Every structure is written in structure tokens, then in C-alpha cells.
Amino acid sequence: MDDADHQSRTDFLPARLRMVDQQLQRRGIYDSAVLAAMRTVPRHEFVLPEDLGQAYGDHPLSIGHEQTISQPYIVASMTQELRITGKSRILEIGTGCGYQTAVLAKICEHVYTVEWVSELLTGASDRLRRLGYCNVTFREGDGSLGWAEYAPFDGILVAAAARNIPPVLMEQLADPGRMVIPVGEHLFSQQLMLIEKKGAKTTVDELYGVRFVPLRTSDLN
Numbered sequence: 001m002d003d004a005d006h007q008s009r010t011d012f013l014p015a016r017l018r019m020v021d022q023q024l025q026r027r028g029i030y031d032s033a034v035l036a037a038m039r040t041v042p043r044h045e046f047v048l049p050e051d052l053g054q055a056y057g058d059h060p061l062s063i064g065h066e067q068t069i070s071q072p073y074i075v076a077s078m079t080q081e082l083r084i085t086g087k088s089r090i091l092e093i094g095t096g097c098g099y100q101t102a103v104l105a106k107i108c109e110h111v112y113t114v115e116w117v118s119e120l121l122t123g124a125s126d127r128l129r130r131l132g133y134c135n136v137t138f139r140e141g142d143g144s145l146g147w148a149e150y151a152p153f154d155g156i157l158v159a160a161a162a163r164n165i166p167p168v169l170m171e172q173l174a175d176p177g178r179m180v181i182p183v184g185e186h187l188f189s190q191q192l193m194l195i196e197k198k199g200a201k202t203t204v205d206e207l208y209g210v211r212f213v214p215l216r217t218s219d220l221n
């Protein structure tokens with residue numbers, strides 16, 4: 001890394017620390033591993049060049065292909081709800097630019113991530129490898145089908161809104177295991193759902209309203 005590149009990266013550190021303090025901790029994000037990951041992952045590396053000045057703002061941003069990078073609070077909140085550890089294996093549906101993937105990879109043992117849009121998947125893979133994230137496996141395809149080859153997963157994070165909770169993902173969730181997924185057919189009626197599987201009991205709770213791009217599945221083609 002040359003001096004200019006080092007300077008450009010460190011210039012964003014104060015903004016990242018303010019993001020964690022003002023957007024996350026003050027709004028109830030308490031998990032120390034999540035907060036450490038959010039302080040470390042360089043969100044500015046995952047946004048479009050024209051949006052660098054907004055990289056640590058409290059809002060989503062377009063990443064092209066009618067997709068977005070989620071608001072930092074949503075990334076942190078969804079990650080916290082999974083209650084993952086350094087031994088967790090996580091399935092992520094909707095790689096996008098790879099920012100959520102990087103946050104998960106900082107905390108868990110391995111992330112298996114699925115993305116429908118090949119250009120986004122290639123970009124995310126190249127970006128994460130360049131930044132040194134080696135515990136991520138990528139796949140292009142229909143996220144609603146999960147990734148049976150590597151199931152079961154200790155946690156499943158879905159970064160796109162489904163009409164209903166996909167039964168296949170429920171089957172691929174470990175016992176015990178937790179899944180967070182936005183559910184709702186219309187943008188203004190989506191709810192983030194938390195599903196927890198523990199023995200013979202499975203609970204489904206509504207957390208709060210969200211706005212995600214729709215989950216793209218092969219049955220819609």
C-alpha cells in the first residue's frame with residue numbers, strides 16, 4: 001500500500017467511529033463482536049466511487065443493478081440478532097457488494113454467500129479477497145434454495161424481502177439456529193422476522209419494519 005492509498009483509507013476512520021457511536025450504540029447495538037466488526041470493516045470500500053462522501057451515512061446507497069448496500073444500523077442489527085460466535089457457520093442470501101458479508105466474516109468461522117446477479121458476485125468476491133477475507137465461499141444462484149451442500153447453518157441472514165419464509169431455508173437451519181429475513185410482498189409492508197429453531201420448538205417473531213429489494217427467485221422468471 002503506498003502512502004497516498006494509506007492516507008485515503010485512514011481518512012475514513014473518524015467517520016467510521018462516529019457511525020458506530022451515533023448510529024449503532026446509541027440505538028441499542030450492544031454486541032461487542034458486532035461493534036468491533038463495524039469499527040473495522042471499511043464501508044467506503046463497498047460503495048460506488050461517487051458515493052464515497054456518504055459511505056458512513058445513516059442510510060442505504062445504490063450499488064447498481066437495482067440493488068443497495070444496507071443502512072449500517074440494519075447490518076449491525078441483523079448480525080446481532082443471529083447471536084453468532086467464532087465457531088458459527090453462516091449462510092447469507094444476497095451478497096450484493098459484500099459489506100454485510102465482510103461484517104459476518106469478521107465474527108464467524110465461515111460465511112457461505114449466494115448472489116443472483118453475477119456482476120455483483122464477481123465484484124464482491126474480488127473486493128473481499130483484496131481486503132483479506134478468506135473465510136467466505138461464494139455461489140451464484142437462487143438464494144431461496146439456500147445451499148444444501150453445506151447445510152445445516154448455525155445462522156441464516158437474508159438480505160432481500162421474501163413473500164414468505166422459504167421452507168428450504170428452514171430445513172437448512174441448524175438446531176439450534178437463528179434466521180433473520182425480511183418478509184413482505186410490498187416495499188412499505190415488510191417486516192424483519194426472527195426465526196429461532198431449538199429442539200421441537202420453532203419461534204417466529206416480528207422485529208420491526210424494513211425496506212429491502214425483493215428476493216429474486218427462479219420461479220419468478
